Amino acid sequence: MKKPIIKNLSFHLMIMPAFVLVFIYSYIPMIGSLMAFQNYRPSNGFLGFFTSPWVGLENFRHFFSLDATKQVLYNTVYISFMKMVLTILVPVTISILLNELRHVAFKRVVQTFVYLPNFMSWVILTGIMVDILSPSDGIVNRAIFFLTGNTVPFLTSSRVFPYTLVVSDVWQRFGFQTIVYIAAITGIDPALYEAARMDGAGYFKQAWHITLPGMTPIIILMSLLQLGNLLNAGFDQVFNLINPAVQSTGEILDTYVYRLGIVDARYSFATAVGLFKSMVSITLVSLSYWLAYKIANYRIF
Numbered sequence: 001m002k003k004p005i006i007k008n009l010s011f012h013l014m015i016m017p018a019f020v021l022v023f024i025y026s027y028i029p030m031i032g033s034l035m036a037f038q039n040y041r042p043s044n045g046f047l048g049f050f051t052s053p054w055v056g057l058e059n060f061r062h063f064f065s066l067d068a069t070k071q072v073l074y075n076t077v078y079i080s081f082m083k084m085v086l087t088i089l090v091p092v093t094i095s096i097l098l099n100e101l102r103h104v105a106f107k108r109v110v111q112t113f114v115y116l117p118n119f120m121s122w123v124i125l126t127g128i129m130v131d132i133l134s135p136s137d138g139i140v141n142r143a144i145f146f147l148t149g150n151t152v153p154f155l156t157s158s159r160v161f162p163y164t165l166v167v168s169d170v171w172q173r174f175g176f177q178t179i180v181y182i183a184a185i186t187g188i189d190p191a192l193y194e195a196a197r198m199d200g201a202g203y204f205k206q207a208w209h210i211t212l213p214g215m216t217p218i219i220i221l222m223s224l225l226q227l228g229n230l231l232n233a234g235f236d237q238v239f240n241l242i243n244p245a246v247q248s249t250g251e252i253l254d255t256y257v258y259r260l261g262i263v264d265a266r267y268s269f270a271t272a273v274g275l276f277k278s279m280v281s282i283t284l285v286s287l288s289y290w291l292a293y294k295i296a297n298y299r300i301f
Helices: 002-007 009-014 016-037 042-051 058-065 067-099 104-119 122-132 139-148 161-186 190-198 203-229 235-241 244-250 253-263 267-296
Strands: none
Touching: 002 009, 009 016, 016 042, 016 058, 016 267, 058 067, 058 267, 067 104, 067 161, 067 203, 067 244, 067 253, 104 161, 122 161, 122 235, 161 203, 161 235, 161 244, 190 203, 203 267, 235 253, 253 267
């Protein structure tokens, strides 16, 4: 353990200011996790951490006994898994298509446009989505009505809403992933393409037999690193888009914790749910980094 630390001492010193900020604003507030094992009384202020009665694992038992728990967990995993899969498939496909473009200026314009939504917050994107998905005058529903004679309630149908979340999330994030995969493609030896063209291979065969195998290591690495986000279905997105009509299929763990703790003021119960999610997430993150090191030889330092 000493050799890597000494060898990368300069990197550790560079992240020290960030580590201090994270320690002050993230680790010290973890004392609030005590509420998960208490019947917390906020009237006592900070002293409530030491004067509230202990209830042990009662909050966790109550969480797992609720019917809503299974639905919320299912929604979280289902939405998150679909996002993880499409966040791999869509950027890989787009990066391969962009790699085949020979007009450099047009290629850069496309890269800029697909990357632009990544800089927008979900507050802004929600306003855009409400406008373009409106059943009455949204451009998407106008096109659907012109083709089929019907409209789709993207934001008010409990059946359609999860897929709206997935597609809109991929739309916002795939630009960044595309740049990562394009960088991986640039590392492929051009001589392989020249040899393939001399053998008569077309664009499709070159992409299938050279580009895709050359991207495989980074695809595996990115897939493994996303494993830790299995319970992170996107709080900002869901919080801004969810409404009572789609709560049954759109409620995820993060919004569930928010509703319990902030709206219903059930601080101890909300803390227990959040702590459960954090423990599962840290286990998945550790597993993903271990697998990334074993399979793709990836390590932070």
